Amino acid sequence: MLFEKLANKSPRDLNISTWMSLRDTYESVFKNTKFDDFMHALRDGIEKGHITEEVLNDRRLEHLAHDQMCPDYPFLYACVLNDLAQKTLDCGNNDAGWSLLVQASASAKEAAVHAFYNSEIDIPAALKRRRAVTGAEASNAKLQPAKDYAITLMTERRPKHGWDDLTHAAESIEKELSDFIHNQRISLSKERIVTTIKRWHREDDSFRSLLNAIIPTI
Structure with a gap:
């Protein structure tokens, strides 16, 4: 069922729907800030070398060790991957873009689920x-x-x-x-x-x- 749904979407459609999911999750968790400002800061951090693959790996280990119900890491990971996917698609490389998109979509869904449960349940x-x-x-x-x-x-x-x-x-x-x-x-x-x-x-x-x-x- 998952692959059927993905097969019916173009890479651009999946990229856009993932952004929409991430925006909704962000606004449900961080009510007093803007998603666009967050993404601007994230891209700036990547360009300046503050956010690297090594940093993401460290954040992942912290997530697994301390609080696997927290949406922060899967949300951050989805944002990074979806942004990379968008740039890859802009360069015309759909095959590489698909791999990034699927991972970004799955991580965005994980973040959304965790955000929902944290808001509805006293974890x-x-x-x-x-x-x-x-x-x-x-x-x-x-x-x-x-x-x-x-x-x-x-x-x-x-x-x-x-x-x-x-x-x-x-x-x-x-x-x-x-x-x-x-x-x-x-x-x-x-x-x-x-x-x-x-x-x-x-x-x-x-x-x-x-x-x-x-x-x-x-």
């Missing part, structure tokens, strides 16, 4: 929430053997008449589960086994479902 907060979720998942994975053993013990130790309630079941397996936690070096308080089992029942849907099958009166 730092989203990353913080994701780290919190990842941390919780890792913590749960470490506790899972203790939860599994608790279920096993309550199943094996269940009296003929059944458990009276969750407290009865938890207190009955307290010593065995405490020994298991100690031997497996699981980071849990051995002095609060009953309280811990009740918390698992409240917070862990899977654990609660298994307990409900063992202790129907919960």
Whole structure:
């Protein structure tokens, strides 16, 4: 689909549409400055040797290392490539121009997407929430053997008449589960086994479902 769309465009059309995309992105990110002024400064920087391929490579590494959701680098890269493509087309070299145009168009689209998400989503907060979720998942994975053993013990130790309630079941397996936690070096308080089992029942849907099958009166 992408190549079909490109095939239906002339090099000049693609060059112009990329400029339009870059202008829209610039105006959405930098509301108090003008895109034409930015491009004038960029071309001046290239002519004076302040913006080189080496500088762009350094900016790319910074982008990859620190903030891949920031639109700044793909935007800058697209501007440089599209300007080079325009000059190449002016010289009549359409083949070389196409290569630059395709890269410029892709980088402009990346910049537009990043600019949109940065405006619509609180990225730092989203990353913080994701780290919190990842941390919780890792913590749960470490506790899972203790939860599994608790279920096993309550199943094996269940009296003929059944458990009276969750407290009865938890207190009955307290010593065995405490020994298991100690031997497996699981980071849990051995002095609060009953309280811990009740918390698992409240917070862990899977654990609660298994307990409900063992202790129907919960």
